[in-house]
Amino acid sequence: MIFKELGIIEPILKALSAEGYTQPTPIQEKSIPILMRRKDLIGCAQTGTGKTAAFAIPILQHLYLDPERNKGQRKIKALIVTPTRELAIQISESFTTYGKFTGIKNTVIFGGVKQGGQTDALRRGVDVLVATPGRLLDLMNQGFITLKDVEYFVLDEADHMLDMGFIHDIRKIIEKLPVKRQSLFFSATMPGEIIDLSRKIVGNAEKVTIAPEQTTAEKVEQSVYFVSKSGKPKLLVYLLQMKPAESTLVFSRTKHGADKIVKFLAKAGIPANAIHGNKSQNIRQKALGEFKSGQTTILVATDIAARGIDVEELSYVINYDLPNIPETYIHRIGRTGRASASGIAMSFCDTEERPYLRDIQKLIDQKIPIVAEHPFVDDGTEVITKAPPRPQRPRSQARSATSGAKTGANGKKAWSNAYSRGRR
Numbered sequence: 001m002i003f004k005e006l007g008i009i010e011p012i013l014k015a016l017s018a019e020g021y022t023q024p025t026p027i028q029e030k031s032i033p034i035l036m037r038r039k040d041l042i043g044c045a046q047t048g049t050g051k052t053a054a055f056a057i058p059i060l061q062h063l064y065l066d067p068e069r070n071k072g073q074r075k076i077k078a079l080i081v082t083p084t085r086e087l088a089i090q091i092s093e094s095f096t097t098y099g100k101f102t103g104i105k106n107t108v109i110f111g112g113v114k115q116g117g118q119t120d121a122l123r124r125g126v127d128v129l130v131a132t133p134g135r136l137l138d139l140m141n142q143g144f145i146t147l148k149d150v151e152y153f154v155l156d157e158a159d160h161m162l163d164m165g166f167i168h169d170i171r172k173i174i175e176k177l178p179v180k181r182q183s184l185f186f187s188a189t190m191p192g193e194i195i196d197l198s199r200k201i202v203g204n205a206e207k208v209t210i211a212p213e214q215t216t217a218e219k220v221e222q223s224v225y226f227v228s229k230s231g232k233p234k235l236l237v238y239l240l241q242m243k244p245a246e247s248t249l250v251f252s253r254t255k256h257g258a259d260k261i262v263k264f265l266a267k268a269g270i271p272a273n274a275i276h277g278n279k280s281q282n283i284r285q286k287a288l289g290e291f292k293s294g295q296t297t298i299l300v301a302t303d304i305a306a307r308g309i310d311v312e313e314l315s316y317v318i319n320y321d322l323p324n325i326p327e328t329y330i331h332r333i334g335r336t337g338r339a340s341a342s343g344i345a346m347s348f349c350d351t352e353e354r355p356y357l358r359d360i361q362k363l364i365d366q367k368i369p370i371v372a373e374h375p376f377v378d379d380g381t382e383v384i385t386k387a388p389p390r391p392q393r394p395r396s397q398a399r400s401a402t403s404g405a406k407t408g409a410n411g412k413k414a415w416s417n418a419y420s421r422g423r424r
């Protein structure tokens with residue numbers, strides 16, 4: 001399948017070709033025809049599948065073909081609401097890229113910065129507005145934005161909107177939208193709460209599901225390093241010194257942890273930047289800019305700050321901490337191995353994180369290969385000192401890698417043996 005077969009107009013085809021895109025990704029192939037027919041859509045897909053273009057292309061096309069276009073002052077005809085500033089910026093950049101030969105104007109608004117630049121852009125007039133919920137409501141309340149002309153509404157990353165507590169904001173935004181509109185609803189996961197929310201937004205929608213297994217987890221070369229908590233800094237330094245200076249995103253579960261990582265890397269002579277919610281928006285943007293341009297090759301991020309990071313050819317993702325929510329693991333490794341390229345993801349796992357590893361493996365339905373040979377393999381001593389007492393298990397299970405129960409001097413061997421024999 002090529003883009004032309006999807007009925008895409010010439011100015012957009014030209015932009016796609018300039019980006020080097022030849023074939024639509026699965027979500028684009030499935031969603032674009034539905035959206036071209038102006039149907040509502042529920043897309044169950046995560047970032048990294050090409051979902052931005054899947055919704056941006058049809059919206060740009062509808063706007064371009066709108067007979068009202070070029071008549072009078074521009075009105076906000078399309079609204080995209082997304083949870084984070086990084087994601088919002090990235091979506092806006094995608095509209096600019098795919099729409100560069102259409103004359104359609106977009107702008108992006110998000111909180112944490114002064115509003116002057118954003119309100120100036122709004123005053124000049126835009127066709128497409130990309131926004132985070134808080135700033136959108138704020139500028140609506142101040143009278144800078146009206147949603148009365150919106151014909152296309154996209155709610156992006158609905159599950160993260162809920163996680164981040166935006167549900168009330170979303171409800172308020174929906175109330176202000178015209179009833180007659182095309183609505184698109186995207187979420188990586190579809191628990192009951194999300195399905196309820198989708199019912200409030202979309203009408204008689206078609207559903208497109210792109211299973212994570214088909215995308216990230218299969219494409220990315222993954223490995224896990226068993227290491228004690230105290231061995232993690234040494235292992236990180238060791239790996240970063242060993243591998244070529246290519247872009248590497250290191251995930252930390254906490255903001256404080258991210259800062260600590262940057263500090264010990266600096267001590268080891270490895271420059272790195274951190275982005276997380278405690279850093280000002282300007283510093284985050286600067287760190288991201290330096291990383292994107294290749295000026296710095298190592299970025300340490302928390303999950304929220306990293307959402308929407310889209311760096312071409314991101315070579316490595318290192319999970320310094322394993323996430324306790326298995327879906328987060330997929331989001332993280334999805335930073336590498338984007339739509340076409342394959343990537344490498346390495347995860348550190350201490351004894352307390354072994355249950356997380358088990359949950360992740362269950363979700364991706366894969367066993368992540370273990371790197372048994374590295375200088376900081378966990379010898380299991382932390383299990384003795386830190387792990388809470390565990391119920392007695394049969395001997396065969398007690399040696400299994402995710403139970404974390406085997407201890408002692410040759411615990412190292414037991415872990416790797418257990419895995420190489422293919423047990424969980």
Ligand code: AMP
Nearest residue numbers: 021023024025047048049050051052339
């Ligand atoms: P998204 O899921 O929208 O964040 O997109 C993931 C990445 O895939 C982005 O870097 C896009 O630029 C890229 N991309 C989107 N569509 C295509 C395509 N058809 N071919 C190649 N790359 C694409």
